Amino acid sequence: MKRPADERPDTKALAALVELQRDATKPRSAAELDRGLAAVRARVAADRLRRPILLPALAVAAAVVLVAAAAPRLWRFVRAPSAAVVVQKIEGGSLLEGGYLAQSGRGGVAVTFSEGTRVQLAPGTRGWLRELRRDGAALSIENGAASFQVTPDPARRWSVEAGPFLVTVKGTVFDVDWDPTAERFDLTLRRGRVEVTGPVVGGGISLRAGQHLAIRLPLAETVITEIANERPAPPEEKPATGAAAVPVPPGRAAVKRSVARAAPEAAARAKQADVRGWQAWLAAGQWDRILADAEQAGLTATLEKASSDDLFALADVARYRHRADLARAALLAERRRFPSSPRALDAIFLLGRVAEVGDGTARATALYDEYLARAPDGPYAGEALGRKMILANDQNDHAQARAIARQYLLRFPSGSYATAARALTREP
Amino acid sequence: MSNRVSQAPLALIVGRDPRNASDTDLALALMARQDWALAEAWRRFAPMVLRTADRVLGSRNEADDVAQEVFYQVFRRARTLRDPSSLRSFIYSFVVRVLKTELRSRKRRRLLFFSTPPAADELLDGASADVESRELLMRFNALLDRLNARDRLVFVLRRTEDMTIQEIAATMDLSISTVKRAMSHASSKLDLWIAADPGLTAFVETQRRTR
Numbered sequence: 001m002k003r004p005a006d007e008r009p010d011t012k013a014l015a016a017l018v019e020l021q022r023d024a025t026k027p028r029s030a031a032e033l034d035r036g037l038a039a040v041r042a043r044v045a046a047d048r049l050r051r052p053i054l055l056p057a058l059a060v061a062a063a064v065v066l067v068a069a070a071a072p073r074l075w076r077f078v079r080a081p082s083a084a085v086v087v088q089k090i091e092g093g094s095l096l097e098g099g100y101l102a103q104s105g106r107g108g109v110a111v112t113f114s115e116g117t118r119v120q121l122a123p124g125t126r127g128w129l130r131e132l133r134r135d136g137a138a139l140s141i142e143n144g145a146a147s148f149q150v151t152p153d154p155a156r157r158w159s160v161e162a163g164p165f166l167v168t169v170k171g172t173v174f175d176v177d178w179d180p181t182a183e184r185f186d187l188t189l190r191r192g193r194v195e196v197t198g199p200v201v202g203g204g205i206s207l208r209a210g211q212h213l214a215i216r217l218p219l220a221e222t223v224i225t226e227i228a229n230e231r232p233a234p235p236e237e238k239p240a241t242g243a244a245a246v247p248v249p250p251g252r253a254a255v256k257r258s259v260a261r262a263a264p265e266a267a268a269r270a271k272q273a274d275v276r277g278w279q280a281w282l283a284a285g286q287w288d289r290i291l292a293d294a295e296q297a298g299l300t301a302t303l304e305k306a307s308s309d310d311l312f313a314l315a316d317v318a319r320y321r322h323r324a325d326l327a328r329a330a331l332l333a334e335r336r337r338f339p340s341s342p343r344a345l346d347a348i349f350l351l352g353r354v355a356e357v358g359d360g361t362a363r364a365t366a367l368y369d370e371y372l373a374r375a376p377d378g379p380y381a382g383e384a385l386g387r388k389m390i391l392a393n394d395q396n397d398h399a400q401a402r403a404i405a406r407q408y409l410l411r412f413p414s415g416s417y418a419t420a421a422r423a424l425t426r427e428p
Numbered sequence: 429m430s431n432r433v434s435q436a437p438l439a440l441i442v443g444r445d446p447r448n449a450s451d452t453d454l455a456l457a458l459m460a461r462q463d464w465a466l467a468e469a470w471r472r473f474a475p476m477v478l479r480t481a482d483r484v485l486g487s488r489n490e491a492d493d494v495a496q497e498v499f500y501q502v503f504r505r506a507r508t509l510r511d512p513s514s515l516r517s518f519i520y521s522f523v524v525r526v527l528k529t530e531l532r533s534r535k536r537r538r539l540l541f542f543s544t545p546p547a548a549d550e551l552l553d554g555a556s557a558d559v560e561s562r563e564l565l566m567r568f569n570a571l572l573d574r575l576n577a578r579d580r581l582v583f584v585l586r587r588t589e590d591m592t593i594q595e596i597a598a599t600m601d602l603s604i605s606t607v608k609r610a611m612s613h614a615s616s617k618l619d620l621w622i623a624a625d626p627g628l629t630a631f632v633e634t635q636r637r638t639r
Contacts, residue, residue, distance in 0.1 A: 012617075033474055419459045
């Protein structure tokens with residue numbers, strides 16, 4: 001460290017203490033960093049739940065809120081359960097200090113509560129019983145899958161934390177799966193209704209029976225799919241190519257089975273030649289299974305024979321798994337083999353995204369231009385223009401970036417790149 | 429991000445690899461409040477923020493709280509970032525602001541509740557430092573606690589974070605002469621307090637000899 005001439009040197013003792021303090025600082029572990037990020041996300045999510053209130057409306061709103069709030073509170077007071085929920089039985093483990101649900105065997109832990117609610121943690125799942133109240137209980141899942149069968153009671157409220165997500169429950173039956181490493185959250189709702197809040201889902205998502213929610217934080221994706229009713233998985237779900245299914249960790253087996261049932265129609269289509277039903281696997285997050293299936297069938301053959309849906313699914317998982325060459329090949333095959341389909345146009349835009357990673361800015365910009373020329377009102381028009389703007393700015397072509405930003409704001413004043421576009425147009 | 433209800437919904441949702449995003453791209457995504465940006469900003473800058481907070485506060489737990497507050501504020505106020513290419517400085521300005529607030533409120537807490545400074549064990553967090561080092565560190569942090577928030581921040585940023593006087597001035601929104609005065613004031617106070625503590629001086633000498 002160079003010191004200015006007018007800066008006095010430290011005494012030996014002070015220098016030694018400074019050095020000691022500098023050396024003492026140890027970096028955080030990955031788990032500690034994950035916990036910190038989860039805490040920030042929870043704060044941001046909680047913030048989003050609060051709606052801004054305009055001052056002029058405050059007095060009126062406050063009066064309305066007071067009146068509205070009084071009725072249900074009074075109702076809850078009258079209806080409040082007389083006794084707190086207590087744990088009635090624990091099978092396959094025990095409840096340790098702090099509420100940790102420790103497993104004693106290999107079959108997972110099942111907790112039965114006094115009012116009939118039953119929670120089953122899959123083997124290997126780490127979970128806590130956080131709180132028992134008069135009106136319900138709070139549990140948390142740190143890692144793994146769990147099934148909940150909550151006894152319906154309008155006076156009780158249950159909540160389940162899974163990573164940064166909070167599931168608020170009344171009477172319902174559902175499965176939750178949280179994988180902190182991949183930052184994947186899955187919820188399969190079999191009966192009743194639940195509300196999920198957390199990062200990505202914005203103000204919260206209400207799910208109804210028969211829906212599956214999949215959130216992939218690294219991809220910023222939230223997907224809701226319909227699931228079929230309870231029944232054994234049909235044999236048609238096996239890949240048409242005969243590839244072995246990717247083994248599902250035992251802790252996630254229950255959830256994965258329910259997700260696999262998500263697309264019976266896709267499975268039926270899979271009976272036909274060259275239709276592999278990969279869209280259903282994609283929706284179930286089984287990316288590696290798609291890649292394994294494609295590789296087993298041979299990539300060249302797959303690119304020549306797969307359906308349009310499957311090619312797109314393959315391109316998606318290849319992008320998610322950073323296999324740019326395969327993504328590019330699948331998208332090019334889509335364009336070549338299905339030139340008149342709308343997806344051929346989508347492929348141009350997605351090729352641009354792939355080009356940003358591997359081929360360089362010029363190629364990506366050219367592809368975005370081509371997409372905008374051929375599909376000026378297409379579903380990716382805003383994204384294509386936004387990406388062009390970002391790329392121009394990254395290349396220090398600020399005049400071009402500003403010109404695109406102005407164009408973007410005219411066309412998509414509330415688009416996802418609008419804030420960035422405004423920032424660019426404000427610059428000198 | 430929109431939520432879709434469909435049989436095969438993923439195919440048309442664009443994925444991205446956040447790690448490939450430039451700092452400018454990341455800043456723009458933060459300004460657009462895109463959810464991936466928070467995680468990526470944390471991945472990229474949290475180690476730096478935590479290290480600075482550890483050194484300024486001498487407490488890992490308090491540093492964790494500060495880092496969370498910093499990123500919450502950054503995400504909430506990203507739209508005030510004027511130059512997307514200066515994301516690092518933008519984050520650092522929040523670090524300094526939050527640390528200053530934390531040091532001041534810590535001082536108030538200590539005055540009101542007579543609480544004690546954090547133990548060195550907390551900062552070292554199981555590191556294999558010897559007992560003497562822990563003791564030294566605890567006593568040094570107690571001395572730093574006696575400085576006012578501004579002087580302490582300037583001293584730590586200069587001495588342990590190796591920031592230049594100019595960088596400190598820009599980050600803390602102070603003039604260069606004020607930073608120099610604060611630095612000089614902090615150093616002479618610390619020298620004085622160390623000299624007045626024979627135990628500490630002896631400890632330092634022992635440590636120096638054994639290294």
